[in-house]
Each structure stands twice: as C-alpha cells, then as structure tokens.
Amino acid sequence: MDIAKTYSAQQAEQKWYKYWLDKGFFRSVPDDREPYTIVIPPPNVTGVLHMGHMLNNTIQDVLIRRARMKGKNACWVPGTDHASIATEAKVVAMLKEQGINKADLTRQQFLAHALDWKTKYGGIILEQLKKLGASCDWDRTKFTMDDDMTESVIDIFIHLYKKGWIYRGVRMVNWDPQGKTAVSDEEVIRKEVNQKLYYIKYEVANADTPSAQHVIVATTRPETIMADAAICINPNDERYTYLHGKSVYIPLINREIPVILDNYVTMDFGTGCLKVTPAHDLNDYELGIRHNLPVIDILDDDGKLNEKATILVGEDRFAARKKIAVMLEEADALERTEDYTSQVGFSERTNAAIEPKLSMQWFLKMKEMAQPALDYVLNGEVKLIPEKFINTYRHWMENVRDWNISRQLWWGQQIPAYYLPNGEIVVAKTAEEALQLAQEKNPALTAADLRQDEDVVDTWFSSWLWPVSVFDGVRNPDNAEINYYYPTNDLVTAPEILFFWVARMIMAGHELRGQKPFNNVYLTGIVRDKLGRKMSKQLGNSPDPLDLINQYSADGVRVGMMLCSPAGNDLMFDESYCEQGRNFANKIWNAFKLIKGWQVDDSLANPNAIAIEWFGSRFNQALTEIEDNFAQYRLSEALMTTYKLVWDDFCAWYLEMIKPAYQHPIDSETYSKTIAYFENILKLLHPFMPFLTEELWHDELFGTRNEMDCCIVAQLPAIGEINAQLNAEIEVAQQLIAQVRNIRNSKQLSPKEALPLSIKVNSAINYNQYTTIIKHLANISSIEYVTESINGANSFICGTDEFFVTLNIAVDVAEETARLEKEKEYLIGFLKSVNAKLGNERFVANAKPEIVENEQKKRADAEAKLKIIEDNLAALAN
C-alpha cells in the first residue's frame, strides 16, 4: 500500500470536523459526570477572525478537549456580542451607501436593518473558528441580543434599579460626537497629540491701573471661550493679586465673567491663569459647582457650535478652533501660540476625539459591587493566571467609579424606564407593567402618556451576565443547567478586558448567584509581530488566519500558536512557529508510516524488552511533567514536553531501537506494544492536534473501531510506573551512542561502517542489558569488556565508565592529549570550587545536610573522573 510521503491535512480537517459534529461529541447536556465549562469571550458581530482570536480559542479548545479526555462533561458555550456602538456605526454607514438616512427611519425599521446585517455577517467568526477545530457546543450558540438574553438584561436592570444601585444623573461623560453617544471611561483611548497652546488676552473690567488692564490665559481650546463662566487664579499667586474681586471680558463676544480664586490652579502651568468652562471640561465642571458658576453648553451632539456660542454657530469644533484663532488675532486678543503635546481621548469605536459633555445618563453604583468582586480575587477563589494581574485588578477595583451604562443608540437593549408627563420615572419590564406602576401614582394616565427612555444599555451590561445568562440563570435562577454548569471552570481572555468584562462578570455573578462565575481566568498576551508591533489591520502586519490554516494546517497553526504563548506575556508571533507545527505533524505522520509498513512474524522472539520497558517508563515520566504543566496552566511547556517526548524519545530513540533491518519483519510483541504506545501518544497530542490524531486513530493499524470510538473522546492514559534507574542508564547509553557517532563524524567515517567498542566498567551498570540497543544505534560490530585502558584507541567517558573505540587509523596523539588536558583542566577547576566549599567551615555548618552530602558526591565523582583522565593521559604518553 502506498502512503503519502507527507501528511495532507485539508481533507482530514473537513472530514473529522463533520464527523465530530454528526456524532454529537461537542454536545453537552447535564449528567452525573463532573462538568467542565468554558464560556467563550463572545467576539463581536462586526469582527473577522484575527490572530488574537486564534490564540484565545486554541487555548480554550486545548483545555476543553483535555477535559473531555479526562472524563469530564465538557461544555464550551460559543456566541457573539452585539457591540452596540461598532455595529450601529457599521449599519448606519451601510444604509448611507444605500441612500438611507438613519434619521428617516423609525427605531423598529432601523433595528430590522441591523438584524439583517447581523444575520448576514454576525456569524463569520464562529464559522471561522470551526476551521481551527473549535469543539464548541454549537447548539448552545448565544447572541447577547437573543430574546432570552435581552430579557435577562432587562431583569437585572430592574433588579438593580429596585435595589437603588442604578440611578439617573447629570454627569460629565465622554461624548463621542461621531457615534453621538456617551462612551465609558474604558472605551476612551488616550493618545499624545501635538496641539497648540493659545495665549489669549482677556480685558479686565474697571482696571485699577493701566498696567493691569489685561490678563493672559493659556488654553488648548480657544473655541470654547464663549462657554467661559469665569477666570480662575490661585489665591496664593502674587502676580495676580490685582485681579482679586475683578471681572474680565471674554474677547470677541465681550461677555463679562468673574475672576475666581481656587487652589486647583497650578501656578506654573501656562500663565497660571485658567479659563473656566464648566460645560466642556470635567475639572472645570467641578470648579463651577464649587463656585456656583453657570453652565453654558455651546456644543451640539455632533460637535458643532450652537447658537449659545453666538459666533461661529454651526461650525465644527476643530474648524471653529482655527477660525477663532484668526479672529482673536485680528482683534489683537491673541498674544501668541506655542506648540504643546498633551493627551487627548479618542473613541475606541469611532476614533473621534472625545468631547467631555454634560448629559443625563444612567449610572450603576460600583462601590457595593466592587468589594465582593475584589475579595474573590484577593482570597484566591478566582485565580488570575498569571498572578501579576492581581495588583492591577486590585488597584482598579479600589478606585472604581460609577459605571455609565446608558448609550444614545438604538442597537441594544432599550432601557426599561418610562417617563411620566410630570417627569417622574417608572422602571418596568413591559409598557403594560409600566402603565400600572404609573397609574399607582396617577390613575388618570394612559399608555399614550408614557414615554420609554430612548437609550440602550452599554454592551458590557449584557456581556457581564454571560456566564449566567447563557444558561438562563438570570430568568430561571434554579434551572438544572445553571445549577450544573455554574460556576464555570476557566475563562480565557485578554488582559485588556480584565476590567471591562472580567471584573464585571464577577460582580454580576456574585449579585445574581452569590458565587463567582469561574474558577480561573487565564489571561493571554497580545499577539505582536516579530518586531514587537501589535498586529493590526492598519499596519497590515497580521497574517490572515485562514491563509495560515491553508498553508500549515489547522493542527500546525494550533501548535504554532501554543509554542509561543506563555500565559500573560505578549507573544511575538512569527509564521515559522506554524511551520514548526506543520513539520511536527509531518514527523508524526512519518512515524505512523514506518510502523504501518512493518511485517509481523509471529515466530520471532521479542529482542526489545528493555527498549519497550524504557519507553513506557519515559512516557510516564513525561506524562507526569505534562500533568504538572497543565495544572499550572503552562500550556506551551506542556506542548514542548509532548513535542520532545514524541520527536526525541519516541521517534529518534525508541523507534530506532526497535526498528527491524530493512525488509525484515518485526516480532509480534514489539509490534503490538509499539502500536499501543503510539495510540497513547495520539491521545496526548489530541488536544493540540485534533485532526491529525483523529485521522490516524481510525487507521486499521489500531484494529477496527466502532463509530463512536474516537480520539476526541478517548480517555487520557493514567500515569504508570517510572523506572528511574532504567531511565538513567538509558541516558548513559544515549550519551555513549552520541559519543561514538561523534567520533565517526569527526573522523569522517561512514555511518555504515561498524566499529568495535570496548567498555571499562567502573559503575554498577550492566551493559549487557543494552547491547542490542547500543549495537543498533551506534552501529557497533562488537562489544568487549576490558579492565585496562586500551592504548591507541579513541576514548571517552560516560558517567564514570570508560569507552574505547579502536579505529584502523592511528590516533592523533597530540590532538587526543589536548582534548584530555582540556577536560582535566576543567575538572581540576571544578574540584577546586567543590573543595573550597567543603573546606569552608561555615558552609558545612550552615548548608542543609543533603546539600553537603551532594557536594561530597560531586567531589568523589570528579576525583574518579580525574583519575581516569590522568591514566589515559599517561597511556598516551607511552
């Protein structure tokens, strides 16, 4: 039979993904097994798969597949979130292209368009995840705006409102003039921007002296002078005592405003004199409250100046800034300008410069919710991996501010608050209930008198419920599913949404169920290119994940991602990792090919008992390490341990040990043991490389399997016995084999030329056990045991035993002497340091006994070795 020389993945990937789906292996329903649950961080519906998703979901799939193979009832819930701002912006743009203006649509019409859009594009990422092999329970796919999810959001809003934790208030919010909505502090990205500092001259009313007729104010926002309510100086600033009790005129519009005194003003910034614009700056707003200043809002929702500005009405804020600078200059009110860089906030969603704006918004009190959420993490009930994020988490939770949960959008859950004609508010699940509540206040009211709040809640106000709401635990808190799956086990997400999302899920989980939503939060790093730049569309430095899969196979890409992803550290992604993954898949394929090609002869005795025992022992040792790595969420190390076990121990050593000579058959015992090992290796690899392993699993090499006997649900092997002595002795054998190969290499001898080996045994190792292996792997013609060094042979030491290879070419005495002298020198140095330690009374007195003992062993070993080398040197000299 012909087996392909290289593994071709594409066919296997399609075939087995479909098979898994058809057989329902991803499906989870509560039963009496222990549950293992992951909820996906829902990607937003506007997105396409990027490398961050690849990383994140590979990790989740590795964890979930492993859990499945450990006999747990593994449930991975997939879904998407509605991303109100981003999606609404996309839909508005799409409608605009079709010549439709959002303002001309009713809310219902717009939502219908948005829903169409979501149906068409919203599932793209989930479809792409299937290519990666994600074993989500697709029957559970959720969307944050599904009816039941929406009802959950409304329920918790009402619950928290009744509790008094949701309130309405005028606040300075981050206004996105492009999205025309408030955004939360977390959605504002601050960037350094080159700006200008404008030094503007204000005329002082009723100046006492000619020299005190003006005051200069520095500002980056000259277009807001029309909204000025005061000029503020530090009371301790002696330069400005002449202004105490005075007022000044705003240039261009000549409105008179008072001079106020407040310690808030920094004397050495700008001119030490601040214009106070309560409507357009958070700090000014607070100053305004302290000094009872009027609030003059001169900006419209779209960032244009309104009639209150009296000049430049209808101009965009940035255009107005340029124009007013010219006007000030013409009016001789602009003293000078100066370059200045400062932080400006931009909307994460639209990239518009954020405008601080006073508006009526809904808020959720954070203080009460933050405390328990902080405690879960501090007392270790919720583990952050890596732990370094605990500090950041604490800092944030201790300084959290109330959460602005309203958004001036349509795409999302509409706030269930209804306004009565007199301005009173009732909060209710439906218009009917709202009317009832309203009629309790005023029986004369009819449905027509009520007006529901136009705004929707923040998307995070849906997704914070995710681990509960996907199991319907908000609406039906005692249902079988939530009781079974909650709390979930692991959450895998990016550190940048630790606060946005993770912290708030802990709050919601605690509030709804008095329980944490997950045990462990595995925080992945940011995927960067190999230059350390964050991968982004703008830079074009991100490979298309699907192209990668096509090129390197899903398994290859998965391995590539896992190889370079230490938890919590950014990963410098490079395609060569995927190449390594592909090569690894090919290696496994070829091991399979080798075994598959063997003919079995039942009459043969098994000559490989030692090799078989050793690999079993070695496998168990690796398994122990892998279990430990997983327990500590060191996934890339778990993979590397597996990688080395397969490539080095299994392929390079074990298979070579037992491999029969070309066209010779193998004995049946070795054959069946090897197949059993290979099957265990497939299991071990499956979480990382699901497709290849499933493909091989079903080969007839492993006998006939019934249709449900699949690698995906195979149970991982239990850790068996480890023979430490055997492992150690094989290591010595491996060293000696390498040494012989090395001699062959350095003498440019063909590997085909068999060499004779003599051993002078000083240790307790019985080399007779390993004769077959040594002869086979080092291509040794004969093994002899000697008691004296062999003159003229190439020698080396492994452990404390001496080995001699006699070649029919003369040993280069000078070269050999030099090599031995070098080793001798090293040993003498080494001995010196060991003796220094042992000779040091304080060391012997202070160090732990086992450490002292070990030093003595080191000395003995080194002395023995040194003696051998000296003997060999002496022999050479003769």
Added chain:
RNA sequence: GGGAGUUUAGCUCAGCUGGUUCAGAGCAUCUGCCUUACAAGCAGAGGGUCACUGGUUCGAACCCAGUAACUCCCA
C-alpha cells in the same frame, strides 16, 4: 505625574524554596549526510559578563538597594 511589569544564546522563552556537573529548551546558525519512515529529514557542533552598579550570604541568574532601557495600566 502615580502604579505595575519586563530585561537570561541570533530569536522566542524556561529556570519553582538561593545550593545537583546550573547556566537550559525550542527555533535559527554552522559542519557532514538524498544512511529505504521522514531534506517538512538524519548525525553532530558552536553560541551566554544571566541589562548595569553595589549590597546581603559560606554561596546569587534567583534576595535587597540604586541605575538604564523597554512595555502596560491609571491620571
């Protein structure tokens, strides 16, 4: 400005309670091989002042202090 983190081989990273012959792994590099599973491979080899300076200690990559560079979070 405040806080956190990082710095170990060309690259990406391990290195746990300070003590094994402790300076490691993978990749890359170099040398030799198309040796009947695999050139997507095999056999070998080289490569490091553990960022820097001091301190603690019998002993420091590891603990402490300071310095530098980079990264992130917050204002």
